[in-house]
Amino acid sequence: MAGMKVVDRDGEEHGIEGRAGVSIMETLREVDWGVAAICGGMCSCATCHVYIDPAWMARLPAPQPDEKELLQELTGYDEGRSRLSCQVQFEDSLDGMRLEIAPDE
Numbered sequence: 001m002a003g004m005k006v007v008d009r010d011g012e013e014h015g016i017e018g019r020a021g022v023s024i025m026e027t028l029r030e031v032d033w034g035v036a037a038i039c040g041g042m043c044s045c046a047t048c049h050v051y052i053d054p055a056w057m058a059r060l061p062a063p064q065p066d067e068k069e070l071l072q073e074l075t076g077y078d079e080g081r082s083r084l085s086c087q088v089q090f091e092d093s094l095d096g097m098r099l100e101i102a103p104d105e
């Protein structure tokens with residue numbers, strides 16, 4: 001099974017399974033240390049903000065303008081690493097992807 005390495009807000013790394021065709025947020029909101037995802041994936045709350053390892057960032061489809069706009073409003077925005085996990089679909093080709101859950105804002 002394909003999976004991801006995710007660093008939580010305490011700096012602890014977890015290996016978790018990813019589900020192909022499903023957003024990363026859907027997987028991250030099922031774990032205690034994951035994301036709140038208050039809007040449920042509507043690209044309006046930014047509580048699913050994550051930092052993708054730059055080596056993997058380049059392999060993801062570029063963000064849509066609405067995602068980018070929301071990200072740019074965040075204090076913790078990092079142009080090279082920030083994504084909303086509800087807007088990133090996991091695929092088996094992303095096996096081993098590393099990401100970090102961004103701080104609460």
Ligand code: FES
Nearest residue numbers: 039041045046086
């Ligand atoms: S879950 Fe709200 S923006 Fe991603």
